[in-house]
Amino acid sequence: MMRNSLRLFWVLNCMMIVICTFAVHAHAADIRQQISAASTIEQIYKRGKIRVGMDVFVPYAMKDKNNELIGFEIDVAKQLAKDMGVEIEFVPTKWSGIIPALVANKFDVIIGGMSVTPKRNLKINFTNPYYYxxxxxxxxxxxxxxxxxxxxxxxxxxxxxxxxxxxxxxxxxxxxxxxxxxxxxxxxxxxxxxxxxxxxxxxxxxxxxxxxxxxxxxxxxxxxxxxxxPISFGIRKGDVDTLNFFNNWIEIAKSKGTIDKLYDYWFKSTEWKSLIE
CATH class of the missing domain: 3.40.190.10 (Periplasmic binding protein-like II)
Incomplete structure (x- = not known):
């Protein structure tokens, strides 16, 4: 009788362990899904638009004769949006306040010739460099x-x-x-x-x-x-999915020669000057 009771006890114990394990895994899966759904990259897809923070300075971002934004960073951001299949909205922001504006969710990413520094990195995360x-x-x-x-x-x-x-x-x-x-x-x-x-x-x-x-x-x-x-995209902290996506896009764009082509046009030639003069 005692042997049967012990067997039943161990069976119930094992069942409880299995149930708790499944519950823990299910809870962890829910947390992962919540984190993924809250990521900036997911919000961009749901919105159908990426909001890019930048400041105006030659030849990274400037106004042409038609008062439209042009420049190296503008073209990089447009190519990113095209590859993502979303629209783009540029949010001109004074440089001195651009990091606080990103943290405050005024836009999704900084693409504006921002170099990586330890002081900045304490406030935001940076992607891999896309040029120097x-x-x-x-x-x-x-x-x-x-x-x-x-x-x-x-x-x-x-x-x-x-x-x-x-x-x-x-x-x-x-x-x-x-x-x-x-x-x-x-x-x-x-x-x-x-x-x-x-x-x-x-x-x-x-x-x-x-x-x-x-x-x-x-x-x-x-x-x-x-x-x-090193020049990188700036994003808010704690967003692994967005960092992963942008890092992979940068590597693909570099391997295809996209970044080099844009860099040569905006930094090594003066053809673009006719657009603003």
Whole structure:
């Protein structure tokens, strides 16, 4: 009798273990489904539109003669939307506030020439880099005649950069003794150099080279590479599915030569200038 009772006890125990195991797995599956459904990539598909945060600066994103957005990052984002089979909405945002706007869900992703830094990475996640850029120096030719790159590191020199950008970081690191003036956008910084209110500005290439080529009598670009940076998409934290999708898309686009083709057009040629002049 006791043997039968023990057998029944063990059978019931095993049944309870099996039931609990199934319940745990079912609960885990529900959690995974909830997380997946809440991911940005799923929301984009349900909405049928991807919202892209960006700021306006040449030649990454700018307005053409018809007041339409064009540029390298614009084309990258459009290709992404096309491959996803969704529409695209660009959300112009001041650079200094673009990360808080992403965190606040004002848009789905930052595609705007954003370089990866540890400080930024504490607030948002980054994809794999889709290209690399560098910071260069654009100077007022008359004010800096005879200057070498080291001459800019002086208390008597003023240098402009865009607020919240890695250009500002590069300016501080390379010219710690100079006076740093920060502006909301790069066109304002360029204008300060042209007007002789600052000696130079630090900005992402090819802006310094392009500006100097447009105004050779007024502006000069230095060949020195101040900072090489990986450029990535920015997304909100805790979204593995979205990060996985964007990383895979970047690798596919790079392997097909899509990114290189766009980069060559916007950064190595001046054909696009006819679209804005």
């Amino acid at each position: 850029t560098s910071q260069g120096l654009l100077a007022n030719r008359k004010m800096t005649e005879g200057f070498t790159i080291t001459d800019f590191n002086s208390p008597d020199v003023s240098i402009a950069a865009r607020l919240g950008s890695t250009a500002a970081v590069a300016a501080k690191e390379n010219f710690p003794k100079a006076k740093l003036r920060l502006f909301d956008d790069e066109p304002a910084a360029v204008q300060e150099v042209k007007n002789g209110r600052v000696h130079a500005m630090v900005g992402g290439q090819p802006l310094p080279f392009n500006m100097a080529a447009d105004s050779p009598a007024t502006l000069a670009a230095f060949d020195d590479q101040l900072l090489k940076e």
